[in-house]
Amino acid sequence: MGLTAFVTGCAGFIGSHLTDRLLSIGWTVVGFDNFSTGQRQFLEGALARGSFRLVQGTLLDSATVREAMAGSDVVFHLSGNADVRGGPQHPYLDLEQNTIVTHNVLEAMRLNGVRKIAFSSSGSVYGEPSVFPTPEDAPFPVQTSLYGASKLAGEGLISAYCEAFAFQAWIFRFTSIVGERYTHGHVIDFYRQLRRDPTHLRVLGNGRQRKSYLYVHDCVDAMLIALERATAPINILNLGSEDFCDVDDSVRWISETLQVRPALEHTGGDRGWVGDSPFIFLDTRRIRTLGWSARLSIREGIQRTVAFLCGNEWVLEARP
């Protein structure tokens, strides 16, 4: 008998890849999504399988979540607001979608007797770190974004549930993820601009902000390896690549793939926006010790993202 996963955010970028992977290795998947940013197209493969069941609903509706989750073995809680930059424009959204919703998921687990949860947290919880690469036990961070604060709050709730109710958790602090089905972030911003005007590109900040990106299939690999091999009650794991690039590197790779040569306009400053961290580089020794390594470089990940966008321009029109 295979296991049953409850995947929140199943129609999202990472959630849909995870769903496909779990189905391909014999799991049954109950996918939950409100389609606020998820895309039905990303579930085409999943929906063709008998071992997938889709529930459209909001995680704010506790009764629906509880009912949909019944009988599951593991919860993969990937749903969340991923718009880091927009925090100051709608200060309740991160709290609601990343913290309160996580509470609802945990309560549904408690009431259903489901005790294993994998959670998509974020390297943003480190704020502006003082140590690079940043390990999971870095000095107690000060939050710099509503997004990071809301993910940290989600982590805290999960850890407290592990202690109080004997749950087991895998908390993943993701770097930025790229690859097929990417619908959100700097690559799509640049792509959109270059499609409109291939001769000019406006880059937030000075272009020297250093970032690290991980290819989505490498990310899914890491999650499944961790679930299998990390056996503590609470497993906190950075997921990222072993190197980093700066924003201008990324611009160059995108431009090369699109065969354009835009003039760059930097808006200046070492931050792209309020709460942007000028350097994100996670220490990934913990996950690598479990036998995982990234197969694709940052450059290849970004190139595949651009290739996906070229073949799927409909995502440019999709919300948001």
Add this chain to the structure above:
Amino acid sequence: MGLTAFVTGCAGFIGSHLTDRLLSIGWTVVGFDNFSTGQRQFLEGALARGSFRLVQGTLLDSATVREAMAGSDVVFHLSGNADVRGGPQHPYLDLEQNTIVTHNVLEAMRLNGVRKIAFSSSGSVYGEPSVFPTPEDAPFPVQTSLYGASKLAGEGLISAYCEAFAFQAWIFRFTSIVGERYTHGHVIDFYRQLRRDPTHLRVLGNGRQRKSYLYVHDCVDAMLIALERATAPINILNLGSEDFCDVDDSVRWISETLQVRPALEHTGGDRGWVGDSPFIFLDTRRIRTLGWSARLSIREGIQRTVAFLCGNEWVLEARP
């Protein structure tokens, strides 16, 4: 012209002392309380002054908070659920009272243009620390209680608001506070037991859990010194004493003050309850560097607490 403070939880243990102090040094105080655990008696002195205004309401009602706060210069956000032990029995309460309510307070500040906030966080945010005494930049902790997780979430929200909206914050990580108007915690639990039966005392855990306590007037001193002298955008400060005791020391001091000699029954184990930290001892160098030090020892603080209870047995009947 004096300053105006908006004090949430003004009828509580620490909130009422802070209110009295601010009034005594010339501030105007708007006090906000829902009297779920606050006591009207604690505000007798304040209510006799023209510079105090009491608003009875819930911080969950955003419009009321916003209106009551208008015109204030500094917010002292002391309201919260302080029942650490009860987390597993009502998992939503900490999230609601310590996290969502903090969001509401911050939004009311943003909409009123109030930009300074002092917040009562807790040493519980360190979970089970690996470093003693535990400094503010201790290794990134794993949460062990719903209470600690909810206070950490409150801290994160406040820090993110400082970054996004140019707020200034003083985040105080309190050790356990004792003194007059104490209504909640181990001293009252022991007092209640000994009043019923002076010959027998049941102690949760093995009695060797090490704890640190701070006298409430020393706590209020520290908060006001920090507000005056700590000038960073975000000031995170442990508040505690320079020493610690174990639970059995505390039992001895309480028994001596009450002139009883109970036989002790330890329930065993190194934790009093799920999520209890067997050793809490905060590094207070940061606040001491600002020129503060505690005037009373832990022993004196506990003795004064017992003396207060002897003279105010009505608090034994008060909720909770």
